[in-house]
Amino acid sequence: MELESTRDVAARLGETGYLCDESLATVTYLALRMQRPLLLEGEPGTGKTALAEALAESLDLPLVRLQCYEGIDATQALYDWDFPRQILHLRALEAAGAAKEQPSVEEAEKSLYDARFLLARPVLAALQQSPAVLLVDEVDRADDEFEAFLLEVLSTYQVTIPELGTVKAAVPPIVILTSNRTRELHDALKRRCLYHWIEHPGLEREVEIVRSRAPEVSEALGRQVVTLVQQLRARDDLQKPPGVAETLDWARALHHLGTTELDLATAAATLGALVKYREDADRVRQALDSMLRA
Amino acid sequence: MVHDGDEPTRHGADEVCLAFTRALRAAGVAVTQDRTHGFLAAVALLGLDDQRATYLAGRATLCAGPDDLERYDQVFDAWFNARDGLPRTRPAQPATPGFSDLPATDADGTGESDDEVVRAMASDTEVLRHRDVAAMTPAERARLAGMFATLRCRPPMRRTARHQAWHRGDVDASRTLRASLRRLGEPAEIAWRRRGVRPRRVVLLVDVSGSMSGYADPLLRLAHRFTQSARERGGVVETFTVGTRLTHLTRALRLRDPERALVAAGETVPDWSGGTRLGETLRFFLDRWGRRGMARGAVVVVFSDGWERGDPSLLAEQMARLHRIAHRVIWVNPHRGKAGYEPVQQGVLAALPHCDDFIAGHSLATYAELAEVVSRA
Numbered sequence: 001m002e003l004e005s006t007r008d009v010a011a012r013l014g015e016t017g018y019l020c021d022e023s024l025a026t027v028t029y030l031a032l033r034m035q036r037p038l039l040l041e042g043e044p045g046t047g048k049t050a051l052a053e054a055l056a057e058s059l060d061l062p063l064v065r066l067q068c069y070e071g072i073d074a075t076q077a078l079y080d081w082d083f084p085r086q087i088l089h090l091r092a093l094e095a096a097g098a099a100k101e102q103p104s105v106e107e108a109e110k111s112l113y114d115a116r117f118l119l120a121r122p123v124l125a126a127l128q129q130s131p132a133v134l135l136v137d138e139v140d141r142a143d144d145e146f147e148a149f150l151l152e153v154l155s156t157y158q159v160t161i162p163e164l165g166t167v168k169a170a171v172p173p174i175v176i177l178t179s180n181r182t183r184e185l186h187d188a189l190k191r192r193c194l195y196h197w198i199e200h201p202g203l204e205r206e207v208e209i210v211r212s213r214a215p216e217v218s219e220a221l222g223r224q225v226v227t228l229v230q231q232l233r234a235r236d237d238l239q240k241p242p243g244v245a246e247t248l249d250w251a252r253a254l255h256h257l258g259t260t261e262l263d264l265a266t267a268a269a270t271l272g273a274l275v276k277y278r279e280d281a282d283r284v285r286q287a288l289d290s291m292l293r294a
Numbered sequence: 295m296v297h298d299g300d301e302p303t304r305h306g307a308d309e310v311c312l313a314f315t316r317a318l319r320a321a322g323v324a325v326t327q328d329r330t331h332g333f334l335a336a337v338a339l340l341g342l343d344d345q346r347a348t349y350l351a352g353r354a355t356l357c358a359g360p361d362d363l364e365r366y367d368q369v370f371d372a373w374f375n376a377r378d379g380l381p382r383t384r385p386a387q388p389a390t391p392g393f394s395d396l397p398a399t400d401a402d403g404t405g406e407s408d409d410e411v412v413r414a415m416a417s418d419t420e421v422l423r424h425r426d427v428a429a430m431t432p433a434e435r436a437r438l439a440g441m442f443a444t445l446r447c448r449p450p451m452r453r454t455a456r457h458q459a460w461h462r463g464d465v466d467a468s469r470t471l472r473a474s475l476r477r478l479g480e481p482a483e484i485a486w487r488r489r490g491v492r493p494r495r496v497v498l499l500v501d502v503s504g505s506m507s508g509y510a511d512p513l514l515r516l517a518h519r520f521t522q523s524a525r526e527r528g529g530v531v532e533t534f535t536v537g538t539r540l541t542h543l544t545r546a547l548r549l550r551d552p553e554r555a556l557v558a559a560g561e562t563v564p565d566w567s568g569g570t571r572l573g574e575t576l577r578f579f580l581d582r583w584g585r586r587g588m589a590r591g592a593v594v595v596v597f598s599d600g601w602e603r604g605d606p607s608l609l610a611e612q613m614a615r616l617h618r619i620a621h622r623v624i625w626v627n628p629h630r631g632k633a634g635y636e637p638v639q640q641g642v643l644a645a646l647p648h649c650d651d652f653i654a655g656h657s658l659a660t661y662a663e664l665a666e667v668v669s670r671a
Contacts, residue, residue, distance in 0.1 A: 006340070006347070022346070022350070023350050023353065026340065026347060026350040026351070026354070027350065027353075027354040029339075029340075030336050030339060030340070030351060030354055030355075033339050034332070034335055034336060034339065036332070041359070041360070083477050083480075083482075084476070084477060084478060087477060087478050087480055088478075181360075184359070187324070187358065190358045190359075191326060191328055191329060191358075194332075194336075194354040194355060195353075195354055195355075195357050195358060195359075196353075196354055197359075197360050197363060239550065277550070279549070279550055279551045279554065
């Protein structure tokens, strides 16, 4: 269970099909040992979310995911009271009260704020289930206020519910935050976290990733696809260079068409899996011919 | 080699690491006390004997963003890889080319080298910002084209009839009631609402007649920039060219890539560098588009030097019509910013009483000013 070293981490993640380089393995190891949240930034499609999933799988822990969006607030992240059920409970008390003696007001009130009426949202759920992996996805989409709130939870790993008391994680959950850098996160939040910038993988590693994630794709095709994608990433005129997720999509798409050797016609036909802008598609189509011949 | 007198002083590992964080801070990375603490803890975990591990530990604990990473690499290299044990001198900075090193005009312009030039010469770009765009060489124009991306073109906002949920403002009766129904009729929290805001429509009328030919390219780039930045915020910018006839350009300028958009625009417009019949085309615009809603409540910007071949009274009449429909009418004249300019052209004289703003439009700096005026309209 306990991970001893950086290499251990890489090996465990590798078993689940997530191949990480030395630096990412080191940061993950540090995050686990120092019990600090890990903030991952990088281009879309470089495997930020996948790391949390792989980590949960390899450590055999439940994964609790909190997807951030504009306007998310504490009741959606932390907990909420199940109001309809509370009302129902009150009505039931009333009905029962008519038959026998009335329960005291305080008792009735107290019974309303019972743990069974509590709706645990992701953060509270992670604290209750801990050890667990808590993935706070795309934290840059949430508002500043929400960040401040996260800060509070991440520094103490406890949540205070006024009516019930404090919920504290027995073991702090493993927290992974991901950000696409659509806005700069607050310094205070960053300071709590270990930081890692995920780069696009190199040629060999990406070939390995394709092999492990899409084993049905033939090796020659996989290598061809990755070589092409790497060349595309090296160009700087694409609006959205393809990520690893796109590489995998494309390789799978080609495989489904029964391709074993990449040629111009099938490549052009399946470009939609790789680039998602019309302008990009045109540029890639123009470049494909020379790239395939090389 | 080592004399007794100046034996190198030995430092503890923690001291070396601490000093490293100080050096990093001096290099401009915002290293705080708790980050330093985290770094030492991480190094202790990974073991000091492994330099690569120390490097990665620092990257994870001391850096806060991609900008920091490069600085970190440099400082780390200088601090831990100083082979002779002494702090190394800073590597010689590549000499930055000054003013005199302007590259020979490469009209066949390879984009790459031009980019580098722009980055190397910030002061030069500042000059370029204020230069008259019509008097530029092709190479300067190419460089200026890239600078259009820096313009901030926020669309003007207007209030909407619809309300939106807000945490204060007026009571939102229906939402309050619905929330309470959801809770079996128990009174629930009161919902509030306020009037929403939406981007106001912007209409750009660009004169592409002969007297304005030097400005056509930058003005269309500006229009493209307006279109794209409004799109990001859900607003609409409509662009027309006026000359001897009216051409709707919005569709061409919606292409994201500026070069392709300009090519598409060039193919759409039939009357480049023709004459000007401003009054007539304006009437056509108002009859065909403006009155039906496009100019209603919109911010209308007219780019023209006011050389009118037709009847100035017609232009005055049409400008008055436009002014009645539009929220704000802005006239941009490329000659306005030049020394000794007087609004004496008949067209300008006829139009001026019906304009809310009359501003210059011959350089990038004036376009930035225009963007500011439009966004505040």
